[in-house]
Amino acid sequence: MRGRAPFPFAIALLAGLAQAVSIAAPWNGQPQWWLQLLSVCALAWLLQREPPRRAFFLGWAFATAWLTATWWWLYISMHDYGGLPAVLTVVAVVGLAAFLSLYYAAAAGLAARSGGRWGAVVFAALWTLAELLRVTVFTGFPWGEGGYAHLGGPLAGYAPWIGVHGMTFVAAFIAAAVAALPRQRLGGVAAAACLALGLALPLAGAFSTSAGRVPVTLLQGDIPQDEKFEHGSGIPMALNWYGTQLRDATTPLVVAPETAIPLLPRQLPEGYLETVLQRYGRGTQAALLGIPLGNTKEGYTNSVMGVKPGAGAYRYDKHHLVPFGEFIPPMFRWFTEMMRIPLGDFNRGTVGQPSFDWAGQRFAPNICYEDLFGEELGRRFGNPTVAPTVFVNVSNIGWFGDTIAIDQHLQISRLRALEFERPMLRATNTGATVIIDHRGQVTHSLPRYTRGVLVGEVEGRNGITPYAWWVARAGLWPLWLLFGAIAALAMRQRRRAGPAT
Incomplete structure (x- = not known):
């Protein structure tokens, strides 16, 4: 028995x-x-x-x-x-x-x-x-x-x-x-x-080969989450700090985190966005910025805007939205209306959006917990000639405080790097802002919950891992x-x- x-x-x-x-x-x-x-x-x-x-x-x-x-x-x-x-x-x-x-x-x-x-x-x-x-x-x-x-x-x-x-x-x-x-x-x-x-x-x-190295700057504004969308405190704080860092950065690529610019373009102070576009629209530098986009008629998106010399603005719209935070599930509007979370109903971007081509690399943005879904990131690897050489995650984990959520998300990003043998740049509001190499190892990092600028070098990679090959074709x-x-x-x-x- x-x-x-x-x-x-x-x-x-x-x-x-x-x-x-x-x-x-x-x-x-x-x-x-x-x-x-x-x-x-x-x-x-x-x-x-x-x-x-x-x-x-x-x-x-x-x-x-x-x-x-x-x-x-x-x-x-x-x-x-x-x-x-x-x-x-x-x-x-x-x-x-x-x-x-x-x-x-x-x-x-x-x-x-x-x-x-x-x-x-x-x-x-x-x-x-x-x-x-x-x-x-x-x-x-x-x-x-x-x-x-x-x-x-x-x-x-x-x-x-x-x-x-x-x-x-x-x-x-x-x-x-x-x-x-x-x-x-x-x-x-x-x-x-x-x-x-x-x-x-x-x-x-070793399924990948070097695609060259690029110096990068990652920004971590550490804007208090309870003030981030407040017009009298967090918004001017963010606009001033990120504006200054975007002006003074010297590396070929600068990355600001999710909703680093916490307003829609039409809500920004006059000339603010135009100054950024002019700054990076000529010269030898480019920038990727987290910013909400859209309007009442067409809807809104949680997006990354890319600016580089000699080209129109690049745009990546978040595809995998967070329930209750970024979209309202059917029959749950009553639940979200009980919470004071701004911009709670976004439109979805498509899966497999093009990368941001710059400095000999193909930078593939993803926003917040999108890097949790390797099968969706993998859709970009169907054609090796346009497959990403570097992943870029922009996040704001400030919603969850100084908790183990930061470490958990970091481990998620590290495993994506290992699966695809691609480095991952992580620019976040409060941490973990890091550079991860194609072996999943953190090579550069900022202390969490500090306002700072991380300057480092990332080595892009070419080549397709077995996982990237089959998940791109069959999910x-x-x-x-x-x-x-x-x-x-x-x-x-x-x-x-x-x-x-």
Whole structure:
């Protein structure tokens, strides 16, 4: 008879908290790959000892604890800056986590139901399918996926081959295989061999070549978020500081963060934008500026404006908008009207917008959490001759305070750099403003929550990684089909074997 784990729900909750910590540890902001494996291993161990119904609720408890502890800082944006009542804010944050955790609950229940000698593979496939659902359904919010914990760890070599979702699968398989070791002698030997292979296989390759180096200037205004859109304080502060830095910068490229210019062009003081356009419209320098664009008739966009000599203004419009912050989901206008968040309903840009060509490089902007969606960034890599050589992320994480959100977002950017073997420039309002090389390493950085100017050099890269090649052509469909087929075969085998005990 199968033994029952003591306090299984307590173990599931603690393991979920450990999973959250593994993405970016509170003590140093770095991923902890071993802790991520341990947390999923604990869950897999629990599931193999429980019937499907209890497994469903254990998976739900694990994921709710994990996701709540991962993005608890949403409380700051909704309550401190949005003015939502504290109780309602807690309900919203935990409710979002609990709702999205249903994907993982279903994966856990199905994994317990399928069982069999291929249990580790089936668990990993179902778990990754749950992650893919979180990427796509209701516009997607995959913040805190387990694969990010393996940045810098033994599994990081998988990144340019199969991306973060593939890394999530490999990690889940290893964790489940280890959990099964005491129960399956023959299967345990095979699992141990696969574990050794996964940890030791040197997959990291050199799929890119240098496209040259360019000096850059990244601006971090540190405008207080509660003043950022105030006409009597934050707006003149931003216009004055960024105007001065744009005037005095000397490098070939200058990058200002998301909504560094916090007004629409028609709202700016007379001559302000014209001065910037004239400054960079001739000479040897160019600039990328975060600014809202649009009008009442056509709608508004969260955008990056690019200015360079001898050409009209470049424009990138954010495609992947933040629910409630940048667009209002159907039937939720009442919710957003309770918060004091400006410019809450933007238009979407298209996927795969052209890069900003300058100084022998192709700079590809993305705004805020758009770098969370590698499959969308990958759309720009279908044609190697026009593929980006440098990613540029402009963000304002000031909405979430001086919290672990800054570190989590930094790790997301680092993994995108590793997947595509492209450097990433990050210009933010409060941090982390950094230069990341094509190996995912931070080479230059500014202290967070300081007003400063980061001057450094970025090396652009040419070439296409295997991940960039297939995701540009097929998106996430190869993963959906592969893991879906594994899950379907397992369910079919289980039906033939009879009901679960």
